[in-house]
Amino acid sequence: MRIKTMFAFLVMAVLLVGSVSAAGLSIQLKRTNPGIAGEKSAEIIFDVVNTDFNNKIEGFLWCRSPDDAVISSSIGVGSGSGAQYVSEKFYMDTGPSQKAISLTMEADSVGDKKTGCTIKYAPYKETAVEGETKTEDINYEGTIGLTETDVSGYKIKMVSFTPEVEGTTDEETNENTEAQPAKAKISVNGIPKEIGSGSSATIGGLDVELVSATEESADVVITGKMTSTSGGSVEKQYIKxxxxxxxxxxxDQYREIRLDKTVPFVKAPKNAEVKCPEGKETCKSSEVDIQAPGFGGVPIWVYIVGIIIVIAAVVYLLGKTSRRD
Known part of the structure; x- marks a missing residue:
């Protein structure tokens, strides 16, 4: 039984290597870029994932390096100075959502520098708070023309006019032609409808009665209701x-995830290429691969030695030729 328990613990330990997680937030180390002491800053990059499908995340980064390394981050300019750093707040949408956070460190001495960083965060909910709804009566009696008239926010105009048709009787056929009242096509917020004089219709949510009309204007009575909402807001509440x-x-009510990682600094020329061994997300300063600056991956000293050899060979050949002469 004891062996099974130890085996289960070992499996869990293997699964958690390189990652840290807590309720709602998971952090995975992505890459470490070593630094050159006194010359080049180092960088460590994390993938941060919100796994909470119901809540958003607010957080910030707090660092205090015990090794006096100067720290900054991709989250933005923060308060504090030197080895102490407090970032701006960052926000994450409901899960699954992801963002990358990189820490930048500067140090004057070689070795493995501790970041001393902690992500402090809290899930939160946002609730829409309805504003005050008001309903106002619209009562308008007047004249509208071929250009828009504003009636309580509604754009109203007369689009066209049809004159009155008088009733007639054909003496030969004895057929009657019915009289037709004058008509006007009225538009409310771009919605047109034709109304006969003395009649009414609902247009764009308003009741419009046509009293009379001419080619240039119409006398109307307009009634209706206008509803407006004001003062709406979003309420934000944190979840303890x-x-x-x-x-x-x-x-002390923020949740915390410690980023217990070290960043290697080595001694090398300023333009040297320094990196962790292939396939490793992090490494110690003793494991850093250092490639001196050069051309095409070849160190400069190789070119210098080659030039010296060429010059020596040329001098030797010239001297040998002059002795023959």
């Missing part, structure tokens, strides 16, 4: 560890 909702958090 016990599930309670609060409007604000104290520092």
């Amino acid at each position: 560890m016990n599930g309670d909702l609060v409007d604000s958090l104290t520092d």
Whole structure:
């Protein structure tokens, strides 16, 4: 039984190598770029994933390197100075959502420098708060023309006019032609409809009665209701560890994930290429691959030695030729 327990613990330890997680947030080390002491900053990059499908995340980065390394991050300019760094706040949408966070460190001495960084975060909910709804009566009695008239926010105009048709009787056929009242086509917010004089119709949510009309204008009576909402907002509430909702958090109520990682610094020329061994996300300073600056991956000293050899050979050949002469 004891062997099975130890084996299960070992499996879990292997699965958690290189990653740290807590409720709602998972952090995976992506890459480490070693630094050159006093010459070139180092960088360590993390993938941060919000696995909470119901809540958003607010957080910030707090660092205090015990090795006096100067720290900054991709989250933005923060407060503090030198080895202490507090980032701006970052926000993540409901899961699954992801963002990359990189830490930049500068150090004057070689070795493996501790970041001393912690991500402090809290899930939160946003609730839409409805504003005050008001309903106002619209009552308009007047004249509208061929250009738009504003009636409580509605754009109203007369589009066309059809004159009155008088009733007649054909003496030969004895057929009657019915009289037709004058008509006007009225538009409300771009929606047109034809109305006969003395009649009414609903257009664009308003009741419009045509009293009379001419080729240039129409006398109308307009009634209706206008509803407006004001003062709406979004309420933000943080979720404490016990599930309670609060409007604000104290520092000790934030959840924490420690980024217990070290960043290697080595001694090398300023333009040298330094990197962790192939396939490793992180490494120690003793493991860093150092490639001196050169051309095409060949160190400069190789070119210098080659030039010296060529010059020596040329001098030797010239001297040998002059002696023969």
